[in-house]
Amino acid sequence: MPNKELLLIPGPTPVVDEIYEALASETLAHTDPRFVSIFKESLQHTQSLFNTNGEVYVFAGSGTLAMEMAIVNTVAPGEKLLVVSHGYFGDRFTPLAQAYGIEVKTIQAPWGQHADLEQIRHVLSEGTFKAVTVTHVDTSTGVMANLDALVPLVKEKGALFLLDGVCASAAIEEDMQKTYGHPDYKIDLVLTASQKALGVPPGLGIVAFGPQALAARSARNQVPAYFLDIANWRPIMDNPARYFATPPVNMVNAYHRGLELVFQEGLPARYQRHQALGKAVRAALHTYGMRALAEEPIAAPTLSCIRYPAGVNDMAFRQALAHKGVVVAGALAELAGKAFRIGHMGNVTDIDFIKAIRLMGETLQELGHSVNPQAAIDTFAEVYTQFLS
Numbered sequence: 001m002p003n004k005e006l007l008l009i010p011g012p013t014p015v016v017d018e019i020y021e022a023l024a025s026e027t028l029a030h031t032d033p034r035f036v037s038i039f040k041e042s043l044q045h046t047q048s049l050f051n052t053n054g055e056v057y058v059f060a061g062s063g064t065l066a067m068e069m070a071i072v073n074t075v076a077p078g079e080k081l082l083v084v085s086h087g088y089f090g091d092r093f094t095p096l097a098q099a100y101g102i103e104v105k106t107i108q109a110p111w112g113q114h115a116d117l118e119q120i121r122h123v124l125s126e127g128t129f130k131a132v133t134v135t136h137v138d139t140s141t142g143v144m145a146n147l148d149a150l151v152p153l154v155k156e157k158g159a160l161f162l163l164d165g166v167c168a169s170a171a172i173e174e175d176m177q178k179t180y181g182h183p184d185y186k187i188d189l190v191l192t193a194s195q196k197a198l199g200v201p202p203g204l205g206i207v208a209f210g211p212q213a214l215a216a217r218s219a220r221n222q223v224p225a226y227f228l229d230i231a232n233w234r235p236i237m238d239n240p241a242r243y244f245a246t247p248p249v250n251m252v253n254a255y256h257r258g259l260e261l262v263f264q265e266g267l268p269a270r271y272q273r274h275q276a277l278g279k280a281v282r283a284a285l286h287t288y289g290m291r292a293l294a295e296e297p298i299a300a301p302t303l304s305c306i307r308y309p310a311g312v313n314d315m316a317f318r319q320a321l322a323h324k325g326v327v328v329a330g331a332l333a334e335l336a337g338k339a340f341r342i343g344h345m346g347n348v349t350d351i352d353f354i355k356a357i358r359l360m361g362e363t364l365q366e367l368g369h370s371v372n373p374q375a376a377i378d379t380f381a382e383v384y385t386q387f388l389s
């Protein structure tokens with residue numbers, strides 16, 4: 001295998017050899033008992049990941065399809081959905097839900113900030129919303145939503161709390177049995193995908209439904225979907241030896257291995273590692289004059305959107321860095337050219353980031369900027385150790 005690039009975009013994230021091996025294992029019949037048992041275990045691990053006894057769905061697709069499964073099964077055409085958006089991916093729920101005839105109200109936070117809680121409270125009190133979507137980490141801004149504040153606000157109004165975990169699951173706690181200030185205030189649904197903090201290649205959509213989200217589907221005979229209707233998938237998720245549509249056998253193998261690695265590390269340790277990595281990466285880049293768009297208390301453990309200091313050309317920086325084997329992503333919308341996005345999630349280590357920070361410093365020096373890579377590395381190591389212990 002050629003030397004691996006250090007893929008530090010906000011997903012897909014670097015895939016470790018154990019997961020590649022699982023991906024490359026012989027493709028068995030989807031009804032073969034050996035595969036059926038791997039699929040079953042993967043579903044059980046998914047329940048453990050979100051600490052739920054509810055139903056989980058794992059299927060071929062990307063995060064967007066998981067968003068669509070979440071919406072189409074919980075909110076009926078004509079019902080109201082409140083979208084609380086912290087950026088580009090939060091916004092995506094609006095046209096998605098409108099495509100199903102759902103009435104959508106959107107609250108958009110200024111990029112880099114949280115949505116205003118008073119505005120959310122006010123909007124929720126004005127109408128009967130069936131559900132509210134919240135993006136745990138918006139991949140465009142690196143803002144992490146405040147679940148402690150948002151879950152009670154939504155649940156006290158009786159709406160479903162639907163969480164997009166695409167840029168958070170397996171790196172930040174998403175516990176569906178955790179209560180937020182009242183025994184009934186819980187996350188009702190988490191949707192996610194395989195390619196970010198889980199460290200598995202892109203290709204799987206994953207949705208976990210809690211009791212109230214399931215009740216929303218049960219209350220309707222039909223939903224305007226076929227592949228995405230959980231009623232069609234339920235028999236398969238109960239017993240993967242059954243058939244509805246061919247499961248992506250090799251991706252499920254890779255996901256199974258990915259989840260084994262997650263539980264080998266342990267969820268609390270994994271959450272702490274991500275927290276430490278995020279803080280350390282931002283502190284190190286700060287020594288280069290690079291500032292994260294999101295302020296520290298709301299900055300995500302999984303990804304940062306970093307503004308360039310004056311005079312750094314986005315394409316020149318990212319291309320020179322890619323040439324050295326480190327790939328970061330451009331920023332979106334009006335931040336394009338002014339910032340870049342760096343993922344620090346999945347099966348990545350402090351060693352990867354020490355290398356990346358050194359190469360970023362050297363790239364800046366080549367582009368004529370006066371920076372001190374060793375000081376940045378020292379800052380990284382200091383902050384990482386501080387937040388890991």
Ligand SMILES: Cc1ncc(COP(=O)(O)O)c(C=O)c1O
Binds near residue numbers: 065135137193
């Ligand atoms: C938070 C979030 N939600 C949804 C999506 C859409 O996922 P996908 O690109 O896998 O369809 C992304 C993609 O990056 C994302 O970051």
